[in-house]
Amino acid sequence: MAPIIEIHHLRKTYGKLTAVEDLSLHVEPGAIFGFVGPNGAGKTTTMRILTTLMSPSGGEAWVAGHSVTKDPRGVRRAIGYMPDFFGVYDDMSVWEYLDFFGACYEIPEAKRASINKDLLELVDLAHRRDDRVEGLSRGMKQRLALARTLAHDPQVLILDEPASGLDPRARIEIRELLVELARMGKTIFFSTHILADVAEICTDVGIIEAGKLVAMGKLEEMQRRLMPHRRIHVTLIGKIDEAQALLAGVEGVTAVNVESQVEPPGRSEIVVEYNGDDTEVSAILAKLIGASIPVVHFSEDVRDMEAVFMQATKGIVS
Amino acid sequence: MAESALPTPKPQKAPKKPTLSLRERLAANPVILKELRGRMRGNRGFITLTVYLGLMGLFTVLLYLAYTASTTNVYGPSNQIAGKVVFAGLVGVELFLVCFIAPAFTAGAISGERERQTYELLRTTLLPARSLVMGKLTSALSFIVLLLFAAVPLQSLAFLLGGVAPEEVMISLVVLLVTALASGSAGIFFSAIMRRTLGASVLTYAFALVSVLGLPLLMLTFIPAYDIFFYGYGSSPSPLLQAVLIYGFGVLVCLNPLATALFTEAILVNEHSALGMSYSLSNGATIPLVSPWIPYTFICLFFSLAMILITIQIVKRKETS
Numbered sequence: 317m318a319p320i321i322e323i324h325h326l327r328k329t330y331g332k333l334t335a336v337e338d339l340s341l342h343v344e345p346g347a348i349f350g351f352v353g354p355n356g357a358g359k360t361t362t363m364r365i366l367t368t369l370m371s372p373s374g375g376e377a378w379v380a381g382h383s384v385t386k387d388p389r390g391v392r393r394a395i396g397y398m399p400d401f402f403g404v405y406d407d408m409s410v411w412e413y414l415d416f417f418g419a420c421y422e423i424p425e426a427k428r429a430s431i432n433k434d435l436l437e438l439v440d441l442a443h444r445r446d447d448r449v450e451g452l453s454r455g456m457k458q459r460l461a462l463a464r465t466l467a468h469d470p471q472v473l474i475l476d477e478p479a480s481g482l483d484p485r486a487r488i489e490i491r492e493l494l495v496e497l498a499r500m501g502k503t504i505f506f507s508t509h510i511l512a513d514v515a516e517i518c519t520d521v522g523i524i525e526a527g528k529l530v531a532m533g534k535l536e537e538m539q540r541r542l543m544p545h546r547r548i549h550v551t552l553i554g555k556i557d558e559a560q561a562l563l564a565g566v567e568g569v570t571a572v573n574v575e576s577q578v579e580p581p582g583r584s585e586i587v588v589e590y591n592g593d594d595t596e597v598s599a600i601l602a603k604l605i606g607a608s609i610p611v612v613h614f615s616e617d618v619r620d621m622e623a624v625f626m627q628a629t630k631g632i633v634s
Numbered sequence: 635m636a637e638s639a640l641p642t643p644k645p646q647k648a649p650k651k652p653t654l655s656l657r658e659r660l661a662a663n664p665v666i667l668k669e670l671r672g673r674m675r676g677n678r679g680f681i682t683l684t685v686y687l688g689l690m691g692l693f694t695v696l697l698y699l700a701y702t703a704s705t706t707n708v709y710g711p712s713n714q715i716a717g718k719v720v721f722a723g724l725v726g727v728e729l730f731l732v733c734f735i736a737p738a739f740t741a742g743a744i745s746g747e748r749e750r751q752t753y754e755l756l757r758t759t760l761l762p763a764r765s766l767v768m769g770k771l772t773s774a775l776s777f778i779v780l781l782l783f784a785a786v787p788l789q790s791l792a793f794l795l796g797g798v799a800p801e802e803v804m805i806s807l808v809v810l811l812v813t814a815l816a817s818g819s820a821g822i823f824f825s826a827i828m829r830r831t832l833g834a835s836v837l838t839y840a841f842a843l844v845s846v847l848g849l850p851l852l853m854l855t856f857i858p859a860y861d862i863f864f865y866g867y868g869s870s871p872s873p874l875l876q877a878v879l880i881y882g883f884g885v886l887v888c889l890n891p892l893a894t895a896l897f898t899e900a901i902l903v904n905e906h907s908a909l910g911m912s913y914s915l916s917n918g919a920t921i922p923l924v925s926p927w928i929p930y931t932f933i934c935l936f937f938s939l940a941m942i943l944i945t946i947q948i949v950k951r952k953e954t955s
């Protein structure tokens with residue numbers, strides 16, 4: 317499939333500072349692409365070029381087949397953009413806000429009413445339709461902004477830190493919305509430094525550091541490539557020695573450690589490090605259950621993505 | 635005018651192609667709709683209009699009273715002159731209003747969007763730069779026009795008193811409208827080049843001050859030169875120099891709304907002409923002088939067009955730094 321976002325040797329300099337250097341990447345249609353990197357890595361700069369707000373100093377990029385430098389209008393028609401910081405018109409109602417941007421996207425007046433209604437339902441703001449935008453909570457504003465990016469039914473959503481400044485609940489709501497949108501066939505290109513978001517919803521990841529792309533690929537591939545050691549936590553309520561022996565015998569397992577301090581008392585935890593894919597993980601669990609070992613909890617390390625990230629950016633951090 | 639621009643949510647199936655009605659054209663530019671909605675929201679527009687008309691009415695009454703109390707005419711105050719005083723006073727105030735209020739409405743047009751961090755949202759939509767600039771300008775001007783037309787009944791009080799010709803009313807309206815257009819366009823230009831509304835406002839007011847007050851000061855420097863041939867120190871200057879001085883002065887007059895108003899009125903009263911007069915030089919030859927409101931109108935229109943086109947280019951331009 318032809319990539320829907322394609323970036324070729326992109327470069328952007330601000331005076332002497334090189335914010336983006338020789339950046340090339342591509343995103344497949346329907347992907348949820350997580351663009352990850354520390355502060356100042358060049359994520360926003362890349363996105364501003366993709367959204368035609370800024371001209372690149374070198375290189376080229378295409379969105380849905382339109383060049384960002386030669387056909388900005390074509391690009392604008394194909395994308396919905398949410399900047400990292402944005403304002404709302406404080407004297408508008410939620411509905412007027414959506415209607416205004418719908419009109420800016422040249423949607424005929426007759427169609428806007430039903431589109432806006434659907435969008436408000438999608439982002440769960442239908443009940444706030446006539447409220448002033450300024451009165452919304454930050455999470456609601458973020459959801460409204462997301463609805464705005466969808467007004468013209470774009471193929472691609474470019475979202476700059478859509479979850480920044482949100483409480484965990486609002487963050488999960490945004491996350492679920494993104495998954496929902498991907499299911500509707502949108503390609504999502506979003507930046508974040510919250511790695512849990514990436515691990516949770518992304519299909520593809522690009523890691524950027526000091527203006528350079530340091531790693532890119534399918535999430536699972538990246539995890540395997542950069543973190544050959546996966547780590548599983550197994551919590552038991554007995555038969556600990558038996559479990560330890562069994563796990564040590566599984567192919568691919570490189571280390572089995574028993575955690576000493578476990579809450580509540582009576583439980584024990586074993587940390588298993590291994591190389592392998594998901595089928596092998598489920599085989600490990602099946603073996604434990606097959607041996608009637610009382611497992612109460614079985615999970616892969618949540619710090620995984622962080623570790624991938626640390627691994628990828630290792631040594632480049634200035 | 636503003637009335638018809640207010641939103642009528644009823645969806646209507648317009649045969650899209652040929653000539654668009656005013657309403658459709660306004661509705662086709664979402665910026666106009668949004669701005670007017672904001673300006674007229676609740677009773678904001680109503681209060682502004684009421685306060686404005688109240689002040690203007692009060693001013694009219696005060697002018698009339700001041701005139702009738704101060705006159706020393708043995709036959710009592712002349713209604714005709716009272717009419718002229720009231721009319722001139724109102725037009726003067728409106729001219730001031732148009733020079734300093736119109737730019738206040740537009741100085742925040744683009745910079746305000748930047749400050750509110752909504753500019754980039756707009757620039758990534760399909761809204762053309764032209765629609766943004768024209769939408770902002772149209773909505774600001776239509777409110778000014780509303781204020782100007784709302785004051786027409788007050789001006790017609792001057793008609794009751796007599797002494798004011800219909801031409802004067804028409805010309806004053808034209809001068810007011812093109813002045814509003816020019817100062818509004820200057821405001822939107824400064825709004826586009828400055829990052830902050832504060833900076834844009836400062837520049838816009840500086841510009842308005844210079845063009846309203848600075849130019850008359852410059853004209854004063856011409857006066858010594860005029861002494862030479864108004865009061866004739868010995869030999870009269872060459873006719874050519876006279877003509878150059880007259881036209882030079884005329885150009886300055888046509889750059890300034892107040893001077894334009896005064897000299898247009900002078901030609902109307904003295905020569906009974908709305909179009910112009912001829913002036914006799916010292917050698918007996920006559921040169922034609924156009925009534926200043928005509929070139930002033932063209933200058934304002936040209937200036938506004940240039941400002942608008944430049945502003946559109948600025949908005950169109952991508953951020954490069």
Ligand SMILES: Nc1ncnc2c1ncn2[C@@H]1O[C@H](COP(=O)(O)OP(=O)(O)OP(=O)(O)O)[C@@H](O)[C@H]1O
Pocket residue numbers: 330333334335353354355356357358359360361362400509955
């Ligand atoms: N308008 C600008 N002028 C000068 N330098 C800039 C400008 N915008 C960004 N930079 C610099 O370019 C680099 C990349 O910035 P950018 O905003 O793209 O990073 P980012 O990855 O989005 O960071 P964050 O995670 O903090 O949002 C930084 O060093 C920043 O200081």
Ligand SMILES: [Mg+2]
Pocket residue numbers: 359360361400476
């Ligand atoms: Mg950023």
